Amino acid sequence: MRRVRDRIAHDGDVLVIGGGIVGLSTAWAITRAAPGTRVIVLEKEPDLARHQTGRNSGVIHSGIYYRPGSLKARYAVRGAAEMVKFCAEYGIAHAVTGKLIVATDREELPRLHALVQRGRENGIPVRELGPAQITEYEPEVRGVAAIHVGTTGICDYTAVARQLAEASGAQIRCGARVVQVDRRPDLGVAVRTAAGDVLRARVLVNCAGLHCDEVARLAGDDPDVRIVPFRGEYYTLARPELVRGLVYPVPDPAFPFLGVHLTRGIDGSVHIGPNAVPALAREGYAWSVVRPRELASTLGWPGSRHLARRHWRHGAGELRRSVSKAAFTSAVRRLLPGVREEDLVPAPAGVRAQAVLRDGTLVDDFLIRQGVRTVHVLNAPSPAATAALPIGREVARRALEVLEQVR
Known part of the structure; x- marks a missing residue:
């Protein structure tokens, strides 16, 4: 009799907040692992994949950059192969192109060689190149050395997200912004949307991306991290014939941007x-x-101030390239000397949901935490799209464990 009352009281077994690729992969993984589980996905936008999923560069990352043994390394390597297979199975546009990581001066060579070693530790085949070999891959690119990573690719992540939504069999509700969460350990979780709808479930999964820390606090779980948003500004190349594939600089290991x-x-x-x-x-x-409340929240977080003090020189350079197209073009010319300022056409920007600790440390790995009847994905920036299928399975595993405990 109690089980009948529970079924009437709950609209679903698992309620997923966030209709990006991680939330949809989680829904898909739950229904595959436990058929018959009722999953509801709430997305505040009128359509799926409107933010990080639909505003990235579309790269299937190899996993070469990430610390061996980390979730990023393990999930990116595994996820890249799975993403290619998923795209092939469902007829989603994709290609395994490989990419170059290019050192433009000799001071970068130790970091390039460290990437070779890291790639080998992560099980990623790489080929070391000299200047002449670089031009075999990219005739217009210049550098003192490079590595070629053959497992990197590209795909349409928005199409992947929509296919996950369809294949999951979950109930998808767009235009459903969550404004209140009422969690009762003995009864379940109820959420209220901005439209006034109330939905009840046994378990809540938070995949809210740019708003994941806010949703965690709504649920009564203070994660002690804050999302600090970073905008990534893009240009489209008016002469695309200058670039054949994917070309990256040697990254700064002190900053988690490529x-x-x-x-x-x-x-x-x-x-x-x-x-x-x-x-x-x-x-x-x-x-x-500009949203004053959100900006005040970011500036009021102690980690933001520590971060600014620690990285102000790096940040000043990024700001200069943001406000000066000439400065941005100059940065591009390090890799592509033939590019002209008029070749760069402004393109839509993206925003990275970067979790920052109280001491200003940028969270460098995926971060998943559990509470009472809750699972929160609190840091899933790039390469989260690449790693979406393994991340979704891990979040699903945790959600189903919680669900089993509370049935």
Whole structure:
């Protein structure tokens, strides 16, 4: 009798907040692992994959950059192969293109060699190249040395997200912004949307991306991290014939951004970017987008102040490239000397949901935490799209464990 009352009381077994690729992969993984589990996905936008999933460079990352043994390393390597297989199975546009990571001066060579070693530790085949070999892959690119990573690719992540939604069999509700969460350990979790709808479930999974820390606090779980949004600004190359594939600089290990790179997308266009500047809103896709409450929350977090003091020189360079197209072009010329300022056409920006600890440390790995009847994904920036299928399985595993405990 109690089981009948529970079924009437709950709209679903698992309620997923967030209709990006991680939330949808989680829904898909739950229904595959436990058929018959009732999953509801709430997305505040009128359509799926409107933020990080639909505003990235579309790269299937190899996993070469990430610390061996970390979730990023393990999930990216595994996820890259799975993403290619998923795209092939469902007829989603994709290609395994490989990419170059190019050192443009000799001071970068130790970092390039460290990447070779890291790639080998992560099980990623790499080929070391000299200047002449670079031009075999990319005739217009210049550097003192490079490595070729053959497992990197490109795909349409928005199409992947939509296919996950369809294949999951979950109930998808768009235009459903969550404004209140009522969690009762003995009864379950109820959420209220901005439209006034109330939905009840046994378990809540938070995949809210740019708003994941806010959702965690709504649920009564203070994660002691804050999302600090960084805008990545892109240009489209007016002469796409200058770039054949994917070309990256040697990254700065002190900062978890890959630098301005050249990416030929699945549609044949070439994107250049992104830089990384503080956004003035969680969804601040331009300098003109300012949300005072969100900005005050970011500036009031002690980690933001520590971060600014620690990385102000790096940040000043990023800001300069944001406000000066000439400075941005100069940065691109390190890799692509033939590019001209008029070759760069502004393209839509993205915003990275970067978790920052109280002491200013940038969370460098995926971060998943559990509470009473809750699972929170609190840091899933790039390469989360690449790693979405393994991340989804891990979040699903935790959610199903919680569900089993409370049935």
